[in-house]
Amino acid sequence: xxxxxxxxxxxxxxxxxxxxxxxxxxxxxxxxxxxxxxxxxxxxxxxxxxxxxxxxxxxxxxxxxxxxxxxxxxxxxxxxxxxxxxxxxxxxxxxxxxxxxxxxxxxxxxxxxxxxxxxxxxxxxxxxxxxxxxxxxxxxxxxxxxxxxxxxxxxxxxxxxxxxxxxxxxxxxxxxxxxxxxxxxxxxxxxxxxxxxxxxxxxxxxxxxxxxxxxxxxxxxxxxxxxxxxxxxxxxxxxxxxxxxxxxxxxxxxxxxxxxxxxxxxxxxxxxxxxxxxxxxxxxxxxxxxxxxxxxxxxxxxxxxxxxxxxxxxxxxxxxxxxxxxxxxxxxxxxxxxxxxxxxxxxxxxxxxxxxxxxxxxxxxxxxxxxxxxxxxxxxxxxxxxxxxxxxxxxxxxxxxxxxxxxxxxxxxxxxxxxxxxxxxxxxxxxxxxxxxxxxxxxxxxxxxxxxxxxxxxxxxxxxxxxxxxxxxxxxxxxxxxxxxxxxxxxxxxxxxxxxxxxxxxxxxxxxxxxxxxxxxxxxxxxxxxxxxxxxxxxxx
Amino acid sequence: xxxxxxxxxxxxxxxxxxxxxxxxxxxxxxxxxxxxxxxxxxxxxxxxxxxxxxxxxxxxxxxxxxxxxxxxxxxxxxxxxxxxxxxxxxxxxxxxxxxxxxxxxxxxxxxxxxxxxxxxxxxxxxxxxxxxxxxxxxxxxxxxxxxxxxxxxxxxxxxxxxxxxxxxxxxxxxxxxxxxxxxxxxxxxxxxxxxxxxxxxxxxxxxxxxxxxxxxxxxxxxxxxxxxxxxxxxxxxxxxxxxxxxxxxxxxxxxxxxxxxxxxxxxxxxxxxxxxxxxxxxxxxxxxxxxxxxxxxxxxxxxxxxxxxxxxxxxxxxxxxxxxxxxxxxx
Numbered sequence: 001x002x003x004x005x006x007x008x009x010x011x012x013x014x015x016x017x018x019x020x021x022x023x024x025x026x027x028x029x030x031x032x033x034x035x036x037x038x039x040x041x042x043x044x045x046x047x048x049x050x051x052x053x054x055x056x057x058x059x060x061x062x063x064x065x066x067x068x069x070x071x072x073x074x075x076x077x078x079x080x081x082x083x084x085x086x087x088x089x090x091x092x093x094x095x096x097x098x099x100x101x102x103x104x105x106x107x108x109x110x111x112x113x114x115x116x117x118x119x120x121x122x123x124x125x126x127x128x129x130x131x132x133x134x135x136x137x138x139x140x141x142x143x144x145x146x147x148x149x150x151x152x153x154x155x156x157x158x159x160x161x162x163x164x165x166x167x168x169x170x171x172x173x174x175x176x177x178x179x180x181x182x183x184x185x186x187x188x189x190x191x192x193x194x195x196x197x198x199x200x201x202x203x204x205x206x207x208x209x210x211x212x213x214x215x216x217x218x219x220x221x222x223x224x225x226x227x228x229x230x231x232x233x234x235x236x237x238x239x240x241x242x243x244x245x246x247x248x249x250x251x252x253x254x255x256x257x258x259x260x261x262x263x264x265x266x267x268x269x270x271x272x273x274x275x276x277x278x279x280x281x282x283x284x285x286x287x288x289x290x291x292x293x294x295x296x297x298x299x300x301x302x303x304x305x306x307x308x309x310x311x312x313x314x315x316x317x318x319x320x321x322x323x324x325x326x327x328x329x330x331x332x333x334x335x336x337x338x339x340x341x342x343x344x345x346x347x348x349x350x351x352x353x354x355x356x357x358x359x360x361x362x363x364x365x366x367x368x369x370x371x372x373x374x375x376x377x378x379x380x381x382x383x384x385x386x387x388x389x390x391x392x393x394x395x396x397x398x399x400x401x402x403x404x405x406x407x408x409x410x411x412x413x414x415x416x417x418x419x420x421x422x423x424x425x426x427x428x429x430x431x432x433x434x435x436x437x438x439x440x441x442x443x444x445x446x447x448x449x450x451x452x453x454x455x456x457x458x459x460x461x462x463x464x465x466x467x468x469x470x471x472x473x474x475x476x477x478x479x480x481x482x483x484x485x486x487x488x489x490x491x492x493x494x495x496x497x498x499x500x501x502x503x504x505x506x507x508x509x510x511x512x513x514x515x516x517x518x519x520x521x522x523x524x525x526x527x528x529x530x531x532x533x534x535x536x537x538x539x540x541x
Numbered sequence: 542x543x544x545x546x547x548x549x550x551x552x553x554x555x556x557x558x559x560x561x562x563x564x565x566x567x568x569x570x571x572x573x574x575x576x577x578x579x580x581x582x583x584x585x586x587x588x589x590x591x592x593x594x595x596x597x598x599x600x601x602x603x604x605x606x607x608x609x610x611x612x613x614x615x616x617x618x619x620x621x622x623x624x625x626x627x628x629x630x631x632x633x634x635x636x637x638x639x640x641x642x643x644x645x646x647x648x649x650x651x652x653x654x655x656x657x658x659x660x661x662x663x664x665x666x667x668x669x670x671x672x673x674x675x676x677x678x679x680x681x682x683x684x685x686x687x688x689x690x691x692x693x694x695x696x697x698x699x700x701x702x703x704x705x706x707x708x709x710x711x712x713x714x715x716x717x718x719x720x721x722x723x724x725x726x727x728x729x730x731x732x733x734x735x736x737x738x739x740x741x742x743x744x745x746x747x748x749x750x751x752x753x754x755x756x757x758x759x760x761x762x763x764x765x766x767x768x769x770x771x772x773x774x775x776x777x778x779x780x781x782x783x784x785x786x787x788x789x790x791x792x793x794x795x796x797x798x799x800x801x802x803x804x805x806x807x808x809x810x811x812x813x814x815x816x817x818x819x820x821x822x823x824x825x826x827x828x829x830x831x832x833x834x835x836x837x838x839x840x841x842x843x844x845x846x847x848x849x850x851x852x853x854x855x856x857x858x859x860x861x862x863x864x865x866x867x868x869x870x871x872x
Contacts (some may be wrong), residue, residue, distance in 0.1 A: 059774055092776035105767035110789040120775040153865045169775075339577050 008177060009035040009096075010207050014071035016053055016062065027053045027066065028119045028233045035177065038534065039211040040203060041225030042241070044217060044256075046447035047135045050233040051213045058211060059096050093120035094370050095171035101182040102508045103162035106156035114150035119171045126173055139168045143198045161189035163200055171202060177209045177438050180446055182246075186220065188310035189518040196222065196520075197531045200298065215447070217256055218520035221245060222527035229253050242524055255449055257522070264304070264459060264482055264500065273300040277322075277385070277436060282331035291317040295331070304462055304469040306479035306500070308515070309489035315472045317492070319438050322470070323357055338434065353383045356429035360441035362421035368414030372404070372424055375413055379432040398427040402457060419450035426457065431464075440472045455481045476519055480504055488512045557868060560795045560861050567853040576628070579866070580621050583835045596655040623695065634836040646825065647805045651844070653724050654814070654821035657737050658806055661744040666802065670795065673756025677764065678783060688753060695750035700809060704743045704816040711739060722819040740817040744809050752802045759794035789836045793860035800856030804849045 014031040017024040019531045028050045035041045045051045055068065057073055072079040075096065080088060087091030092098075097120075100106040107116055108219030118132035127135065137147040143164045154162060170369065172176050183199065184192040200223065202211055212223040220227055228245045228273040229252070237250040238531055246411060248254045278298035284291050291314050299305055309315045320326035322333060335355070341347050359365035376395050380386060399406055404425040408416065413424055414456060422442060429437055439458065443451035459482050462469055473479050479486055479500070486503040488495040488511065496509045507513050591597070591607040612623070627634060633643035678687045695703065712720040722736045739830055763769070764787055773784045812821035822841050831839035861867055 056774075061774060089776040089778065094776060098771070098774040100767060100771060102767065106771040107789070108768040108772070108786050119772075119777060123775075123781065125779055153869050155866050156869060156871050240641075384723075412708055497712075 006037050007034045008037050008076065009211075010074045011054075011058070011287055012074070014054075014057065014073060015069045016050075016057060016066055017069050018063070018427070019065045019067065021063070024067075024069070026233055028057070031071070031230075031233075031235055033208055033228050033235065033238065035211060037176075038207055039226065040208075040212055040224045042154055042220035042227040043213045043230055044215065044227060045230035046215055046222045046449070048232075050200050051231045052181055052232055053178045054230070055211060055213045057096075057097060058177075058179050059512045061092075064437075068237075090124070093175070094124050094126065094173045095176050097173065097175040097178045099166055099170045099178060099180045100182045102186050103166040104159065104186075105152065106166060107162065107470050109154055112151055112153055113157070113165050113169075117150060117165070117172055120169075121172045124173065132172065136168065136172065139171050140165075142202060143168050153530075160187055160195055161185060163195050164242060165204065167195075167199060171206070174206070175208075176210070178203075180210060180212045180223075182214050183212075185214065185216070189476075189520075190310065190514055192520075193518045193530060196527055197534065199223070200527060200531065201351075216520065217448075218526070220521045221522060221524060222520060229256075245522065245524060248509075249306075258452075258491050264480070264484065273302050274304075275299070276301045276336060278334045279322075280332045280334065282328050282333070284322060284326055284328045286317075291492050292321065292328070297487060297494065297497055299468055299470065301468055302462075302466040302484065304471060304483045305485040305487060306471045306473060306483035306488060307487050308473060308476055308479050309469060310474055312491070312514075313489040314492035315489050316440055318489070319357070319440050319470065319472055322438060323355055349383065353379075353432045354434050355436045355438065356434035356441050358422075358425050358429050358437065360445055362418065362425045362445070365415040365425055366421055366428075369412060371410050371412055372399070372416075375424055376427050376431050379428060383432055385454055394431070399430055401430065401461065402427045408499075417450075418446050419454060422446065422454050423457070426454075426461070430461070434467070436468045436470065438470045438472070441474070442471075443478055444473070444475065451478070458482055476504070476516060488515065556870060557861060560867065561858050564854055564861065566859050568850050571850050572705075572847060575850070576625060577621070579839055579842045579846070580624060581678050583839055584617060590841035600816060624839070633840045636829075636834055636837050638832045638834040638837070643837055645817065646824070646837065647840065647844075650822050650825045651819060653819065654810055654823065656724075656733060657740055657744070657810065657814075657821060660737060661741045661748070661806055662803060664741065665745040665748045665752070665806075666799065668745070669752035669798075669802065670756055672749065672753045673798075674783075675762060676753065676757040678779075680761065685757075689757075692750040692753050695746060696754075700743065700812050700818050703746055704813060707739055707743055707746075708816075711742075720817070720859070722817045724820055737819070740773055740813045740819050743813050743816075744806055747809065748802055748805055751805065752798055755798045755801070756795060759798060760787060762794070763791045766790070789863075792863045795857035796856045796863070800852040802850045807845055807848045807852075 011031050011033045013027055015026065016028040017026045019025075030053060031309070033041070043051055043054060045535075048466065053063070056062065057068075058080075060075075060083065062068065068081050073079045073081060075091060079525070083091075107113065114133060114136060118127070118129060120130050121127040121132045121135075126132075130425070134151075136150055136319070140147050140150060145161060145164050145168065149157060149161060149165065157165065167178075177319060178372065180199070182197050187195060189314070202208065203223075212220060214220050221241055221244075224241055226238065226240045228238045228248065229244075231252055237244070237248065237253050239249075245257075248257055258304075276299050279295050282292055282295040294363050295318060297305075307315045307318065317326055321328050324340070324342065324347055328343040333342075338352060343362075373395055376398055380391050380394060395409070396406060399409070404420065404423050404427065408420065413421060416424065425442075443454050446454060455478060458469065458471075461467060462482070469482070471479065471482050483500050485498065486500045487497040488507075488509070490502065496503060496507060496512045498508075503512060504516065507516060517530075590594065591604045591611060591613055595603055595607060612620065615623070624634075625778075631644075633647070635642055637648055671689050672688060676688050679685055683778045711717045718738045719736060720739065722737055722740055728736075760783075764783075769782060769786055772782045777786070789823060810821060811823035811826060813819070814821045818824070826838065826841040828834075829841065
């Protein structure tokens with residue numbers, strides 16, 4: 001069936017290298033793939049796998065410091081990299097269009113959306129400006145955007161709408177192929193599903209061919225007919241979506257699939273433990289803007305609670321209030337029986353020691369010029385008076401606890417990988433022997449496999465050391481993996497709190513249900529079900 | 542609802558206007574602060590105007606008498622406000638050196654300096670912007686590299702060195718232009734140009750070198766944005782990418798470059814005028830400092846400061862007006 005269709009884009013033995021201070025770093029090596037007419041090809045891989053470079057290469061575009069060292073990218077048989085720049089320009093926007101990850105960065109802040117939308121069609125001489133504007137209104141309608149939105153400037157439009165506007169812009173010349181580079185990654189899940197549905201409709205209605213690039217397996221599975229798995233700049237495996245989901249061949253592919261199954265075993269004893277933390281009627285403001293509204297909850301010793309919410313829900317502000325960086329305007333934080341001073345400045349060294357914080361970006365949370373030893377030693381020196389031999393011993397045992405190789409002891413933290421950095425950050429927090437660990441999106445900057453390992457580590461540490469953990473995340477599956485209880489937040493308020501299992505399987509609040517239903521699932525047809533369900537609901541109204 | 546809309550409208554109409562007003566207010570405050578500093582610095586000089594005027598052989602009685610006459614026995618604060626009040630009413634006082642009204646002294650000098658300033662600004666402004674734009678467009682090319690090396694070496698050499706080099710080449714060796722710029726009132730304009738040529742070129746050379754690099758950096762910064770790549774991926778021509786997508790976003794940084802250029806020209810005037818014996822404000826300032834002519838020093842310093850603050854404020858206002866986020870707030 002596949003071979004009968006004409007090949008639109010063919011990548012043959014493509015290698016691209018980046019010039020880094022005179023040294024050539026390979027980014028893509030020997031890539032072979034093809035896109036047939038009417039097909040959506042998914043490209044999946046982790047950060048640094050070369051996905052974006054490949055996506056841009058499909059348009060004959062190279063970043064400044066990159067060169068093609070071998071192979072070709074052929075569009076309808078002509079090698080894009082052998083064409084004159086003016087001929088490539090004739091294809092770009094017209095036959096092959098591009099949708100980028102961040103619409104906020106990809107729209108010119110100084111021009112109205114409509115001017116940017118019609119630019120390609122008018123500049124390529126395809127449409128008169130007025131006709132192009134009329135067509136823009138039609139495409140906006142198709143994507144569920146009000147036509148007047150086009151008259152706005154990018155900063156006047158919300159993230160989800162702007163992403164749709166970028167998809168509309170890609171459609172302005174009725175291209176044959178659209179390259180989607182992580183088009184929904186920057187969005188919250190509940191916004192994402194709307195954009196995905198719109199995307200799917202457009203592809204179906206206009207019989208578009210497309211390349212869908214993402215690190216999220218479940219998304220790629222919804223959007224594509226075939227999937228290419230990319231790792232370290234090479235193709236690991238190619239298969240049609242159903243086969244790939246049911247019978248992945250390569251070990252790496254299999255490991256990607258396994259990550260999503262993680263779930264914390266349910267505990268029954270949590271009710272008996274003494275209370276560690278209780279938050280009473282907490283309000284907080286940034287200037288006149290209220291970020292936290294009457295927050296009440298408590299945490300017992302050894303319990304792990306996930307705080308789940310989308311961007312702007314107030315979950316990070318809550319964490320900041322707990323550690324005393326953001327002083328609440330009302331309410332109290334009671335910790336181990338005593339009320340904590342609202343600012344960290346008023347707290348004793350011991351109070352500070354007992355609550356430790358782990359950040360999303362280990363890159364910026366660790367001093368890049370410090371060695372692993374210096375980093376972990378800091379809290380030991382600060383809080384405990386140990387002879388240096390014992391301190392050394394303690395550092396080694398902490399490294400063992402977070403599964404870091406002892407040989408890394410004297411390495412600078414900047415030379416470590418993302419996962420290793422986050423482990424150092426965890427070891428540093430544990431060095432203070434805290435009773436409460438606040439983890440703020442600690443896995444969102446990590447690739448899936450690495451994130452899974454970090455989650456497993458936290459899970460193990462929690463049960464071994466009887467730590468209490470507040471796990472702040474936008475990712476419900478990560479919440480499921482580590483927590484006993486889940487608290488859902490929206491617009492600075494608590495929506496729902498409960499046992500993890502109960503919240504996930506039988507949520508009582510509409511918002512929680514919507515949140516859970518929006519998480520893409522790893523099976524073919526999930527998105528189509530969502531689309532038809534939404535349509536049925538609309539018709540019912 | 543209506544109330545809400547009206548309030549929104551109010552808020553949405555005002556940010557730019559109020560920001561600009563605030564900026565102008567800030568400029569006035571800065572100017573006031575400068576006036577305090579200028580006044581205070583002159584007070585800190587080891588001898589006062591009376592001693593300076595009468596010289597070392599003056600009798601103590603004569604000095605005391607003159608002090609009384611000049612009002613130097615009043616408290617400092619009272620003298621400051623008296624000076625400020627006169628300044629605001631346009632009375633710049635009388636020169637201590639020759640008793641002439643400072644405004645008379647300034648008139649020709651100011652005109653000469655403005656002439657030099659305008660000539661160098663009109664020449665250097667477009668040149669610096671175009672060269673910077675060209676360097677950014679052809680980044681890494683031979684042209685870009687040559688421009689950068691020449692600019693870097695010019696910036697690193699002191700201004701008077703450039704001036705003397707130019708004098709040596711164009712005046713002493715080849716005899717094309719006069720080395721001292723003797724401008725007299727009533728001179729024909731083409732003669733003025735001829736005489737002011739070397740000082741103007743000296744100012745231009747340095748200022749262009751500086752501004753070329755800053756313009757290049759500002760444009761490159763804008764060209765690195767995602768929306769520029771998006772424009773290229775839409776198949777937009779290179780020139781349109783630069784003119785339609787990069788330039789509108791570069792206006793604010795370029796306005797700051799221009800303000801710095803103009804301010805730099807004003808400051809540069811002091812050294813260049815001295816080297817070329819050009820009868821402008823800069824030379825007047827240097828002479829007045831030598832003669833301890835405090836009144837003149839204060840007046841000229843205030844003129845320079847006003848020019849400096851005005852250019853910077855204008856640049857800020859341009860960047861406020863060019864920011865679509867401020868101009869078109871979210872509904």
